[in-house]
Amino acid sequence: MERASRLPTMRDVARQAGVSVMTVSRVVNGEPGVLPDTAARVELAIRAIGYQRNDMARNLRRGATGTQTVGLLVDDLANPFFAALARAVEDQARLRGSLVLIASSGDDLRREREAVQAFCARRVDGLILVPVAGSHRFLRAALDRGTKVVCVDRPADQLRVDTVAVDNRDGAMRATGHLLAHGHRRIGYLGDRPEIWTVKQRFTGFCDALAAAGLTPDPNLIRHGLRTREDAAAAVARLMAAQDPPTAVFTSNDLMSVGALGGLGPSAGRIAMVGFDDFALADRMTPAVTVVAQDPAALGATAAQLLFARIDGDTSAPRDLVLLTRLLVRGSGEIAPTAADRKSLTA
Known part of the structure; x- marks a missing residue:
């Protein structure tokens, strides 16, 4: 007897819709070759049983290394400046089909490390950080594993990565x-x-x-x-x-x-x-x-663009971009x- 808490699978959708698992897979992944009436039946079955695609498992099956997620760590998300910066990062990520995980450090180095560890445990493709004052050598392990890092608003001490700030x-x-x-x-x-x-x-x-x-x-x-x-x-x-x-x-x-x-x-x-x-x-x-x-929107958007360029394979030397202010x-x-x-x- 199956446990009631088991998550619905493609096989369950196929059984509900009266089609093959391959047909369900094509509909879920937006692939061609499915008749409109059949696709509509599959969509109804998906909604009826609450099926959700497991992107992490899908990527593993395809041999992909990315998770289509990035982590964003700011000082205080309640501050309107950082809220605007975060929204700009989200907008850039959405264009890529990526999800942004967001946390606040409260300008506390220990809290920053905990958030970074949590992001990395979820295998994010990259990190955008508003760094706390103090050493950031602890990030070198993540960099060595291939996680891309971009700093925004301020540079990170003892870490040479792309940085976007103002003068x-x-x-x-x-x-x-x-x-x-x-x-x-x-x-x-x-x-x-x-x-x-x-x-x-x-x-x-x-x-x-x-x-x-x-x-x-x-x-x-x-x-x-x-x-x-x-x-x-x-x-x-x-x-x-x-x-x-x-x-x-x-x-x-x-x-x-x-x-x-x-x-x-x-x-x-x-x-x-x-x-x-x-x-x-x-x-x-x-x-x-x-x-x-x-x-702040320009800072966030520029940092996100740099990060996604790194994720896509840009291996050029780290850059320090300085944006202008206005009186x-x-x-x-x-x-x-x-x-x-x-x-x-x-x-």
């Missing part, structure tokens, strides 16, 4: 330079964990712009290690409550920008701000928020210091 340093320099050009000299900085590659690059660009103007970064105006909107709101509130507050703020990502706006409260209309990353409704605020915008001037970054602020700066 974070240049974008931060232009953002800070924009504030300097509007008369600001005391510019606050709100940033995530400084060991994150993108954050490090943006803070370097911030410092470079100040140095080009003959200024030294004031540690009293710098806040590192902010992970949430609430962290950023509290940090900017403390900055503004100080005896000598900044006249402008540079925020290093979209979460920092949204948090800073909440922390500034009524001061948002008189404190200049430029943020790195655009975010929803930034252009609808009063004043609208000036940002350095990058394109979107909207109003918040163009607020000049008040007369009192300018007087205190020259005193």
Whole structure:
């Protein structure tokens, strides 16, 4: 007696439809040579008994090595930036008939390793990673087994693979330079964990712009290690409550920008701000928020295209692709210091 939990097979479909197993196979795999009425009968039988094709077993029978799946690991899928990146990867995979398995690392190296191990246990054809700070030598075993790896948004430490990122340093320099050009000299900085590659690059660009103007970064105006909107709101509130507050703020990502706006409260209309990353409704605020915008969809699509090229046999040297950012001037970054602020700066 067969167990009730047994999955339906092609033989079951053939018995239900009154046709041969070969006919069922042709219908399931979209092959020609089946009369329309017969194909319709097979489709009805498939739906009636709930048959699903086992692609892994099918590939093994055909001697294929791929599983038509790829793994995508981002920092936080709840972040709109990474959600847009993931959607672009999915769109590219869909064109290939591939499935994307997605996980979030939470910027935790142990969680990243666990996710990568889970992906590899499912024999994914390739991995797209937003790498956590720290060594990635553990991925070499997967590379040696033939798993293709592409990094996006940031490179992986001690791993030479294709990488797609934006020019974070240049974008931060232009953002800070924009504030300097509007008369600001005391510019606050709100940033995530400084060991994150993108954050490090943006803070370097911030410092470079100040140095080009003959200024030294004031540690009293710098806040590192902010992970949430609430962290950023509290940090900017403390900055503004100080005896000598900044006249402008540079925020290093979209979460920092949204948090800073909440922390500034009524001061948002008189404190200049430029943020790195655009975010929803930034252009609808009063004043609208000036940002350095990058394109997460372009990052995701480019990374996926590189990965599928590797899966298809591209053996050229690893590439570092750098996409451009745009400074979107909207109003918040163009607020000049008040007369009192300018007087205190020259005193």
